[in-house]
Amino acid sequence: MLAGKHILLIIGGGIAAFKSLDLIRRLRERGAKITPVLTRAGEEFVTPLSVSALAGEKIYRDLFDLTDEAEMGHIELSRAADLVVVAPATADLMAKMAGGIANDLASTVLMATDKRVLIAPAMNVRMWDHPATQRNLVTLHSDGIRMVGPNKGDMACGEYGPGRMSEPLEIVAAIETTLGKGPLTGKHILVTSGPTHEPIDPVRYIANRSSGAQGTAIARALLDLGASVTFVTGPADTPPPKEAQVIRVQTAQQMYDATLNGLPADAAIFAAAVADWRVTDVSDNKIKKDGSGALPVLNFAENPDILAEVSKLTKNRPRLVIGFAAETDNVLENATAKRHRKGCDWIIANDIRPDTGIMGGAENDVTLITDQGPEDWPRMDKTAVARQLADRIAQVLNA
Structure with missing residues (x-):
């Protein structure tokens, strides 16, 4: 189902970013092409080299890259893919999406895209339950943003509750549903x-x-x-x-x-x-x-x-x-x-x-x-x- 599909993967900054490496591998196994965008915060958890090597593609990091922006890079990135996936989608990234803030490459790509967007939230349980995050969720849903997870479980910080990023295969299934035929197609x-x-x-x-x-x-x-x-x-x-x-x-x-x-x-x-x-x-x-x-x-x-x-x-x-x-x-x-x-x-x-x-x-x-x-x-x-x-x-x- 994913053979020949082009996915723009935005990797946010959180401990769950390590799962994005396995996600890239799973998607490539299914024939998808992955173009990675790594946020500055994401670089604190996974290296540009590891992401690029697994994706087999150039990695994008900077909004003000002279070469890329001479070619209108953020516009091309946002529209060349079949689907934009944000995994992990941090509270910060979700807030930017809901508020229309575009102050780095990831948020600018999300503002400029005309394609469907799927997010996989990942954050501390108290951040997930915070009224601001819940308000942002309502806005994102009304804007047509699709979501997979988060799951409940133990957090890296020692707390328990909703906020764990979905597992890579769960995200793959959500991508297949988004790009393919869901169980209610035709209903x-x-x-x-x-x-x-x-x-x-x-x-x-x-x-x-x-x-x-x-x-x-x-x-x-x-x-x-x-x-x-x-x-x-x-x-x-x-x-x-x-x-x-x-x-x-x-x-x-x-x-x-x-x-x-x-x-x-x-x-x-x-x-x-x-x-x-x-x-x-x-x-x-x-x-x-x-x-x-x-x-x-x-x-x-x-x-x-x-x-x-x-x-x-x-x-x-x-x-x-x-x-x-x-x-x-x-x-x-x-x-x-x-x-x-x-x-x-x-x-x-x-x-x-x-x-x-x-x-x-x-x-x-x-x-x-x-x-x-x-x-x-x-x-x-x-x-x-x-x-x-x-x-x-x-x-x-x-x-």
């Missing part, structure tokens, strides 16, 4: 995400506390496996993935209409936090206090039940319909009852009590409920949840 999947806003008057609305982070991560994971994704999103905080067909909506009725128009699909995942009710008599003008102490009267009606409506379709029903159950009490009981009531195939239950930090946070703690019963997943970041879910969907759709 169309619809994802709803974010909150809905139900207007009361021109300045007020009813909404749910949803950032859209989990729905966006799911869409990103499906895209990474080769799926074609229709992404129906309310006014979320998290930017949608650029490679998806993005349909922006405000209200539940608009989301319902967009969902039906987005069918047929092989699978549909309803991660949106849809408002259950809407105000029937929306005021054209801002409602004001009149000084009498009288409270405004709002009349409500139920919004369309998008999950239930799609689950009971006889025509264009997706093969796999997946809902979410955000619960504050009796999580498993309520989520299981919701699955039966709605008629969907799977329900992903999560406890969203305020003390969990789930709603609007970077992590999720979910239980997958199918006709086989509940399956508890460990608490992990929303990207990891999305990947695990995408893998399960691929298994079912390819069965």
Whole structure:
């Protein structure tokens, strides 16, 4: 699959850089051509000579190299390859990518490329968990950057947790998926995400506390496996993935209409936090206090039940319909009852009590409920949840 493919490998500065040497060897065994870019920090862990010898190619290190830049080196490097791989991708490199900083050869190449980019993060667990890194991850995912790892394990510093760079063969597999056909290639999947806003008057609305982070991560994971994704999103905080067909909506009725128009699909995942009710008599003008102490009267009606409506379709029903159950009490009981009531195939239950930090946070703690019963997943970041879910969907759709 990799024979004749040209990969630009950027090696960041971290103890995991030693794995990049084995990665080069594994890729060359499969017939790939490797052009290495070694950062100054990377040189502290692997030598230019060893990288160049294994790659069998000239190594690039300096942005202001007279010979290379006379030939517009950073532009040529960024566009001559089939894929740009960053391994290890340090917290510093990821921050530069997210912030659009181009102050050395590696970051300039990443800014100038028009090719797909795959990163293999590697850093201390506390750096990985830092809010800045998690914010950068959201940005990188929305920019279409693909990611493999990091894995959990013992760190060189003696700590334990997520932050270990994926093993070379794991990265090779991710490269093959990115350049070849992923397990969801040819599949169309619809994802709803974010909150809905139900207007009361021109300045007020009813909404749910949803950032859209989990729905966006799911869409990103499906895209990474080769799926074609229709992404129906309310006014979320998290930017949608650029490679998806993005349909922006405000209200539940608009989301319902967009969902039906987005069918047929092989699978549909309803991660949106849809408002259950809407105000029937929306005021054209801002409602004001009149000084009498009288409270405004709002009349409500139920919004369309998008999950239930799609689950009971006889025509264009997706093969796999997946809902979410955000619960504050009796999580498993309520989520299981919701699955039966709605008629969907799977329900992903999560406890969203305020003390969990789930709603609007970077992590999720979910239980997958199918006709086989509940399956508890460990608490992990929303990207990891999305990947695990995408893998399960691929298994079912390819069965």
